[in-house]
Amino acid sequence: MRSAFEWVDALPSSIALRESLNAYPTLLTTHVVSMCLFAGLIAFWDMRLVGLTLRKVPVSNIPTRLFPWALTGYGINLITGGLLLYSQPMRYYDNFYFWAKMALMAVAGFNMLWFHYATYKSVQAWDQGREIPMSARLAGVVSLVLWAGVVVTGRMMAYAGLMPEWWNNLNIGA
């Protein structure tokens, strides 16, 4: 893993991005705005599943009508996030919050797929009603918590001085 990060770090395109004055501000700002599109819509979808809001909107309306937009935001989010990482791999390699964020994203992805291919199959039975099955509510709560964790760890990546003690003791950067 480390050698892959070091290899990217030495690539001319990575160096060019790193040394560009505009790249980091542009990418980070776009990352935040696209996060709003993705996470904002997903948050309301999750809250619909939990039963907190939009209870009069049929459940199945949201995936068909809002997911294309949410996924567009996610796509831009992944590209800008990927480029930020590409431009300074060694800045993030020993960053606890970076790895925590990637792990949380992976779990959130599994939760989504699981929900989609298992729980959601029975949506016709609870599409209009107020009675949402426990498994769907649970998926909603788990998703809210995980994506909030992704936002928080995303912001915390800037605080290299605030890594947990045990992480620092691993001495991954050395």
Added chain:
Amino acid sequence: MTQSFFEWMQGLSFSAWMLEETWASPIIQCMHLLALVAFAGAVLVVDMRLLGRGLIKTSTARLARELDRWMIWSFVALFVTGAPQVLSTALKQYYSPFFWWKMQIIVIGLVFTFTIRRRVAFAEEGTLGHWPKVVGVLSIGIWTSVSVWARLIGLLS
């Protein structure tokens, strides 16, 4: 006058506490972003509906009525988590053009949202021609630019 007000804010013992307490600023910043996500979602679902996209099976008025509370309370959360950051970094904010742009556009956005956007969202469907679309685009544009200037305060000041 304005400058001495910002100097006064910077001199408060609360500001000193925010700067000394290692975790205070990062926690507040994370909460500002979480509030931002909620705000963005609440605003966007209605704006997209104004544009004739998104949840078109539900009327705009119904969506707006439901999401109003979310929009208002998440804005309150943005204010509550934004104000302490203004206090603790008052002079940096004072000298940042982006801060002033952000605040001016927020004021414009609030006035716009509670007058024009609200009227259009609650109006009878199909009676306003293209105006709902114009309002939807303006709303998205206003809040996006607020976010852009906000992010640039930290990056370019």
